[in-house]
Amino acid sequence: MHSLRFTAESSSHGMRERDFTVGGVPGVLWSPVSDAAGRAPLVLMAHGGGNHKKHPAMAGRARLLVSGCGFHVAVIDAPGHGDRPRTAHDEAEIAELFRARAAGEPEGPIVVRYNAHLADLAVPEYRAALDALQELPEIGTEGPVGFWGINMGTAIGIPFVAVEPRITAAVFGQHWPDALADKAKQITVPIEFDLQWDDEHIPRDEGLALFDAFASKKKSLHVNAGKHKELPRYEADSAVRFFARHFGGAVTSPA
Amino acid sequence: MHSLRFTAESSSHGMRERDFTVGGVPGVLWSPVSDAAGRAPLVLMAHGGGNHKKHPAMAGRARLLVSGCGFHVAVIDAPGHGDRPRTAHDEAEIAELFRARAAGEPEGPIVVRYNAHLADLAVPEYRAALDALQELPEIGTEGPVGFWGINMGTAIGIPFVAVEPRITAAVFGQHWPDALADKAKQITVPIEFDLQWDDEHIPRDEGLALFDAFASKKKSLHVNAGKHKELPRYEADSAVRFFARHFGGAVTSPA
Numbered sequence: 092m093h094s095l096r097f098t099a100e101s102s103s104h105g106m107r108e109r110d111f112t113v114g115g116v117p118g119v120l121w122s123p124v125s126d127a128a129g130r131a132p133l134v135l136m137a138h139g140g141g142n143h144k145k146h147p148a149m150a151g152r153a154r155l156l157v158s159g160c161g162f163h164v165a166v167i168d169a170p171g172h173g174d175r176p177r178t179a180h181d182e183a184e185i186a187e188l189f190r191a192r193a194a195g196e197p198e199g200p201i202v203v204r205y206n207a208h209l210a211d212l213a214v215p216e217y218r219a220a221l222d223a224l225q226e227l228p229e230i231g232t233e234g235p236v237g238f239w240g241i242n243m244g245t246a247i248g249i250p251f252v253a254v255e256p257r258i259t260a261a262v263f264g265q266h267w268p269d270a271l272a273d274k275a276k277q278i279t280v281p282i283e284f285d286l287q288w289d290d291e292h293i294p295r296d297e298g299l300a301l302f303d304a305f306a307s308k309k310k311s312l313h314v315n316a317g318k319h320k321e322l323p324r325y326e327a328d329s330a331v332r333f334f335a336r337h338f339g340g341a342v343t344s345p346a
Numbered sequence: 347m348h349s350l351r352f353t354a355e356s357s358s359h360g361m362r363e364r365d366f367t368v369g370g371v372p373g374v375l376w377s378p379v380s381d382a383a384g385r386a387p388l389v390l391m392a393h394g395g396g397n398h399k400k401h402p403a404m405a406g407r408a409r410l411l412v413s414g415c416g417f418h419v420a421v422i423d424a425p426g427h428g429d430r431p432r433t434a435h436d437e438a439e440i441a442e443l444f445r446a447r448a449a450g451e452p453e454g455p456i457v458v459r460y461n462a463h464l465a466d467l468a469v470p471e472y473r474a475a476l477d478a479l480q481e482l483p484e485i486g487t488e489g490p491v492g493f494w495g496i497n498m499g500t501a502i503g504i505p506f507v508a509v510e511p512r513i514t515a516a517v518f519g520q521h522w523p524d525a526l527a528d529k530a531k532q533i534t535v536p537i538e539f540d541l542q543w544d545d546e547h548i549p550r551d552e553g554l555a556l557f558d559a560f561a562s563k564k565k566s567l568h569v570n571a572g573k574h575k576e577l578p579r580y581e582a583d584s585a586v587r588f589f590a591r592h593f594g595g596a597v598t599s600p601a
Contacts, residue, residue, distance in 0.1 A: 312569035336580065
């Protein structure tokens with residue numbers, strides 16, 4: 092088992108930020124500045140395609156969870172993303188995606204195939220990161236663990252949560268059912284799922300089919316009018332309330 | 347134009363409750379105990395079938411809006427409901443509904459038909475109640491007005507909001523599209539819409555079709571796993587945040 096190795100630390104906006112690596116995979120752990128409250132729940136997040144662990148969407152969600160709920164939040168770079176090198180296969184798939192986009196062809200088949208490949212690599216990395224994070228005294232093995240990932244974060248997160256019994260609540264959204272529906276059928280923990288009603292890439296019935304596939308007795312779907320990239324910001328607030336509800340915390344407004 | 351006539355008043359839980367009639371229709375107005383804050387937005391609500399203006403679901407939502415946002419909330423009894431007499435037609439339709447239910451036949455056709463009839467009567471009553479409520483100095487004609495009604499409240503609310511330009515945000519849900527989709531197409535204000543994924547009465551595609559019909563650029567659909575009557579309580583909190591977001595207020599936890 093790989094241990095967590097911290098490589099940098101800073102604090103801002105009432106949030107402690109620690110860069111780490113685990114088994115060579117770079118990640119970031121955001122935590123309350125003060126550990127006085129003792130152990131706190133952890134939410135693992137996965138970033139979207141073409142982004143990285145410290146993308147503003149990740150840091151913004153982390154701030155809501157850390158400042159609002161007192162939780163820990165960790166993200167690792169996906170293979171070929173952020174501080175990790177791209178392989179020749181990564182380069183070829185990205186080139187193919189850009190080609191299809193420029194040609195006005197559907198992105199779905201390429202994204203589905205490439206994200207499934209990345210998920211095969213990322214799932215054991217997420218499991219190893221969780222092992223190592225739970226070694227930290229401020230996290231431990233007793234508290235609840237959540238998962239939050241949209242787009243490519245869902246492509247990685249559904250197979251991860253399907254095999255990871257430590258995850259007790261998860262937020263997913265905005266992906267195709269092709270490679271994921273069978274794995275979603277293995278998930279029984281409470282989920283919240285985001286879908287854009289006018290998504291130009293993911294057909295409506297395919298987004299709904301993926302939500303439908305989850306075996307969870309408690310599952311909520313949040314649909315908003317708008318295109319793929321127009322997911323409203325208040326859905327991040329909703330996801331934070333979802334975790335607070337299931338992890339027994341209250342949400343306070345960030346400072 | 348009919349004026350509002352107050353018939354009773356009480357206060358509890360930081361909420362002032364005033365019974366009223368307008369043109370013979372009985373209603374209730376819930377308000378903050380103190381008018382010191384000046385004028386405040388109004389949310390009109392409509393109760394569900396077989397219920398009445400002071401059903402716990404109405405009083406509970408009112409408390410969230412009054413204590414949490416400082417808004418006014420008003421509900422009137424639907425025709426044949428609460429303190430209003432039933433006609434022979436009401437009795438016949440209710441008997442037919444109970445007969446179908448006991449026989450295991452679909453309720454939809456009867457509910458759709460009977461609710462459309464009640465909406466024809468109730469829409470002018472809601473417009474008259476809004477006229478009279480806006481005569482009150484603590485409400486006035488300048489502030490935003492919302493509408494919130496699920497089930498039969500949606501059957502009345504969609505035709506009401508379709509013809510009532512004073513409503514600037516609305517929460518609907520859980521009804522069939524048959525009598526309502528054409529009117530929903532006339533609605534352009536922001537909406538939030540609730541739907542139960544395992545509704546034993548309203549088929550999934552029919553519930554989705556009604557959401558789809560709204561012309562609103564800002565529209566959100568909240569789907570939850572569960573049967574018709576299992577709409578989670580946190581959807582009421584969500585509706586309150588929806589109104590607070592559009593009416594420019596903050597939500598504080600009820601006392």
